[in-house]
Amino acid sequence: MSKRIEVKDLNVYYGKFKAVEDVSLTIEPRTVTAFIGPSGCGKSTFLRTLNRMHEVIPGARVEGEVMIDGKNLYDADVDPVLVRRQVGMVFQRPNPFPTMSIADNVLAGVKLNNNKMSKSDAEHLVEKSLKGANLWKEVKDRLNLPGSGLSGGQQQRLCIARAIAVSPEVILMDEPCSALDPISTLAIEDLIDELKAKYTIVIVTHNMQQASRVSDKTAFFNIAGTGEPGKLIEFDDTTTIFENPHVQATEDYISGRFG
Amino acid sequence: MTALVVPAPTSARHLSKAVMWITAGVSALVAFGIFAVLSAAGISEGFNIVAAVFVSAILFVLLSYVLSRIVEGRRKASDRLATGLVTTAFIVALLPLVSLVSTAFVNGLPRLDPLFFSSSMRNVVGQGGGGLHAIIGTLEITLAATVISVPIGIMTAIYLVEYGTGRLARAITFFVDVMTGIPSIVAGLFAFALFAIVLGPGIRFGIGGAVALSILMIPVVVRSTEEMLKLVPNELREASYALGVPKWLTIVKIVIPTAIGGIITGVMLSISRIIGETAPLLIIVGMSTSMNYNLFSDRMATLPVFVYTQYASQGSDAQAYIDRAWTGALVLIFIVMALNLIARLVSKLLAPKGLR
Ligand SMILES: Nc1ncnc2c1ncn2[C@@H]1O[C@H](COP(=O)(O)OP(=O)(O)OP(=O)(O)O)[C@@H](O)[C@H]1O
Ligand SMILES: [Mg+2]
Numbered sequence: 001m002s003k004r005i006e007v008k009d010l011n012v013y014y015g016k017f018k019a020v021e022d023v024s025l026t027i028e029p030r031t032v033t034a035f036i037g038p039s040g041c042g043k044s045t046f047l048r049t050l051n052r053m054h055e056v057i058p059g060a061r062v063e064g065e066v067m068i069d070g071k072n073l074y075d076a077d078v079d080p081v082l083v084r085r086q087v088g089m090v091f092q093r094p095n096p097f098p099t100m101s102i103a104d105n106v107l108a109g110v111k112l113n114n115n116k117m118s119k120s121d122a123e124h125l126v127e128k129s130l131k132g133a134n135l136w137k138e139v140k141d142r143l144n145l146p147g148s149g150l151s152g153g154q155q156q157r158l159c160i161a162r163a164i165a166v167s168p169e170v171i172l173m174d175e176p177c178s179a180l181d182p183i184s185t186l187a188i189e190d191l192i193d194e195l196k197a198k199y200t201i202v203i204v205t206h207n208m209q210q211a212s213r214v215s216d217k218t219a220f221f222n223i224a225g226t227g228e229p230g231k232l233i234e235f236d237d238t239t240t241i242f243e244n245p246h247v248q249a250t251e252d253y254i255s256g257r258f259g
Numbered sequence: 260m261t262a263l264v265v266p267a268p269t270s271a272r273h274l275s276k277a278v279m280w281i282t283a284g285v286s287a288l289v290a291f292g293i294f295a296v297l298s299a300a301g302i303s304e305g306f307n308i309v310a311a312v313f314v315s316a317i318l319f320v321l322l323s324y325v326l327s328r329i330v331e332g333r334r335k336a337s338d339r340l341a342t343g344l345v346t347t348a349f350i351v352a353l354l355p356l357v358s359l360v361s362t363a364f365v366n367g368l369p370r371l372d373p374l375f376f377s378s379s380m381r382n383v384v385g386q387g388g389g390g391l392h393a394i395i396g397t398l399e400i401t402l403a404a405t406v407i408s409v410p411i412g413i414m415t416a417i418y419l420v421e422y423g424t425g426r427l428a429r430a431i432t433f434f435v436d437v438m439t440g441i442p443s444i445v446a447g448l449f450a451f452a453l454f455a456i457v458l459g460p461g462i463r464f465g466i467g468g469a470v471a472l473s474i475l476m477i478p479v480v481v482r483s484t485e486e487m488l489k490l491v492p493n494e495l496r497e498a499s500y501a502l503g504v505p506k507w508l509t510i511v512k513i514v515i516p517t518a519i520g521g522i523i524t525g526v527m528l529s530i531s532r533i534i535g536e537t538a539p540l541l542i543i544v545g546m547s548t549s550m551n552y553n554l555f556s557d558r559m560a561t562l563p564v565f566v567y568t569q570y571a572s573q574g575s576d577a578q579a580y581i582d583r584a585w586t587g588a589l590v591l592i593f594i595v596m597a598l599n600l601i602a603r604l605v606s607k608l609l610a611p612k613g614l615r
Binding site for chain 2: 051053056058081082083084085086088089091093095097098099108109112113114159162163166
């Protein structure tokens with residue numbers, strides 16, 4: 001049920017400022033793709049175009065095509081709300097809804113869309129999603145307490161549970177571990193490995209080891225200078241990128257010579 | 260007094276708590292002494308307790324600064340001076356409030372009896388009578404004004420924060436700002452003129468007062484709600500969008516519930532702002548000595564106007580009128596306090612739990 005994403009000649013703008021230029025790449029179903037690159041090169045910006053979250057920002061717009069299973073996301077007849085139900089997202093900072101309990105947070109995607117659900121179905125979905133996010137054991141006794149009472153790492157896994165509860169086909173993660181300790185990071189990396197069996201995953205990370213541990217493919221983005229648009233420099237199997245990259249800039253970045 | 264100087268290897272010398280208390284006691288003694296002498300000598304009329312408290316606070320600040328400068332050195336002394344000044348400012352701000360409440364309480368107490376809450380002023384020229392008609396009138400008109408203002412105010416704020424960009428939003432913000440400054444008498448005249456055009460001259464009824472009060476209330480609701488909605492982190496909105504929740508549902512189910520505590524507090528503040536308005540009600544609602552529970556016809560009594568008329572047109576037994584005026588004022592204060600307490604409770608119950 002996961003899908004292939006094909007991006008063709010994508011330009012992304014914030015008003016007049018072109019943040020990302022001319023990106024083309026294909027993401028295969030049931031793989032993990034990592035985006036790496038120096039700060040400000042447009043990784044988050046590009047990631048957010050894959051579920052039309054980019055246009056939430058006033059003045060932001062996109063040129064080009066993003067095809068998911070042959071259908072262009074940016075066609076006029078596509079409803080961004082429906083796109084986002086298929087392409088879930090986990091943000092850099094954990095953001096559980098403060099007004100809701102842990103269980104309600106997991107159910108948020110379903111409940112907020114006014115879908116009625118029987119109590120047993122709801123309980124089942126909560127358990128399944130929390131187990132899927134490796135959080136069930138830690139919170140099963142306090143499902144009715146507020147989600148903001150959890151630790152940062154637990155909150156992030158709660159957000160992952162919330163994202164998978166609406167059964168998306170693709171999950172986008174923007175530096176999901178940047179605010180977490182090594183143990184939580186490891187838990188999330190293991191989780192990504194498990195989720196890969198069902199979902200297509202795209203992850204932005206600043207951590208080279210993480211990229212090489214979790215991803216099948218890696219995309220390296222770079223930026224020529226401030227005010228210039230970010231570009232896709234190299235996109236290949238993770239082993240190739242990390243062992244013998246074809247572009248000098250990639251090698252410099254990976255070996256820590258800049259960025 | 261062994262505690263005056265406490266030498267410790269790692270910390271500098273410092274004044275102990277006991278010394279500060281003694282300093283405070285000495286300042287109070289001196290200040291109260293001065294004012295007691297002044298009043299005994301007949302220079303000031305009676306013992307001026309407000310001035311005495313104020314002077315003792317100032318004395319205490321100066322005294323502790325000097326002491327601290329000698330014992331603790333310059334940095335600590337400045338710290339004490341700043342703390343003292345801030346505290347004095349707080350006391351100065353509090354004094355009128357305490358004085359006001361206590362005066363209203365002392366003067367209002369004589370008529371704070373069951374009769375006041377069970378009768379109107381119908382056929383009363385001397386003692387007796389009460390403010391029931393005015394209490395009911397105030398509650399009804401305020402409720403009607405709230406019912407009109409809160410939906411309009413909250414929806415305007417939602418438009419401004421969540422949807423509004425460009426000219427229209429700027430125009431609305433500008434007009435809301437202008438409305439904030441409208442004198443209440445103008446709001447009353449506006450409502451009067453409006454209803455005079457529609458329903459003929461000389462019209463007086465409760466709902467007209469509610470409309471006039473709404474004009475004063477809406478900008479307050481818009482402003483406070485706007486601030487509260489702006490405090491809701493954008494991340495929550497994005498998290499909701501990313502789950503495929505449409506914008507309007509995100510607003511209804513995420514943004515508003517997150518901000519609801521603050522919104523309610525704002526609404527309550529706006530009610531407190533209008534519940535004591537006198538001028539507009541005098542114009543469009545008028546006054547009545549008897550019960551009228553119908554907002555849509557005839558003059559109605561309201562507490563502020565009740566207080567005003569009791570004071571302004573005293574009958575045969577002047578003291579009875581003045582007593583009723585004070586009790587009316589006291590009841591108004593009670594109503595505002597009760598509303599504030601309820602608002603606090605409600606916003607506490609509804610506020611997001613476990614926020615860091
Ligand atoms: N809301 C915005 N409005 C205008 N410009 C923006 C906005 N968000 C990002 N940008 C700009 O777009 C460019 C790309 O930013 P982006 O956040 O995508 O970088 P990034 O690669 O994710 O960086 P990091 O690794 O630091 O997260 C930057 O130049 C940034 O200043
Ligand atoms: Mg980023």
